[in-house]
Amino acid sequence: MKVIEGTIVLFGDNISANSILQPEHSLTREPISEKMVFPDLNRENSEQYRNADILVAGEKFGYGSVREDIVKALLQSGIKAIVGKGFAPAFFRNALNLGLPALTSREAVDSVQSGDRLQVAVEEQRITNLRTEQTFTADPIPDFARKIMEMGGVEAYMSELMKQS
Numbered sequence: 001m002k003v004i005e006g007t008i009v010l011f012g013d014n015i016s017a018n019s020i021l022q023p024e025h026s027l028t029r030e031p032i033s034e035k036m037v038f039p040d041l042n043r044e045n046s047e048q049y050r051n052a053d054i055l056v057a058g059e060k061f062g063y064g065s066v067r068e069d070i071v072k073a074l075l076q077s078g079i080k081a082i083v084g085k086g087f088a089p090a091f092f093r094n095a096l097n098l099g100l101p102a103l104t105s106r107e108a109v110d111s112v113q114s115g116d117r118l119q120v121a122v123e124e125q126r127i128t129n130l131r132t133e134q135t136f137t138a139d140p141i142p143d144f145a146r147k148i149m150e151m152g153g154v155e156a157y158m159s160e161l162m163k164q165s
């Protein structure tokens with residue numbers, strides 16, 4: 001059972017893919033650095049981001065692009081899971097494919113305050129706010145998608161299927 005526990009960084013609604021990682025960073029061979037992720041954050045939020053393990057977001061997180069390097073950048077910057085009110089479909093699929101758990105729960109998002117710690121049980125699709133001790137069930141996703149998420153991405157999932165055949 002994969003359980004992720006960590007400090008959150010809180011974002012609002014309508015966070016575009018380009019505000020996560022600007023397009024020009026996708027066109028270079030330069031490794032993605034922490035400074036490239038969320039480049040427009042103010043200093044206070046940047047400190048919170050650097051200490052975060054779990055990103056909590058409002059509606060339409062990651063809209064506007066199908067670039068999978070946006071998810072890679074989040075993973076490289078230390079984000080281990082995302083809990084949101086809603087994700088852009090392409091962003092959600094990229095997160096799933098690359099093994100970044102992205103769970104949808106309006107109630108969980110509404111329960112958090114900046115600096116809270118969450119526990120995310122990926123297999124059970126359960127989110128616990130460790131400050132309030134409230135537990136929330138994420139919106140259901142299809143079994144195959146949940147298995148891909150549990151296994152850490154589509155590559156691991158396909159590898160396991162190949163072993164079974």
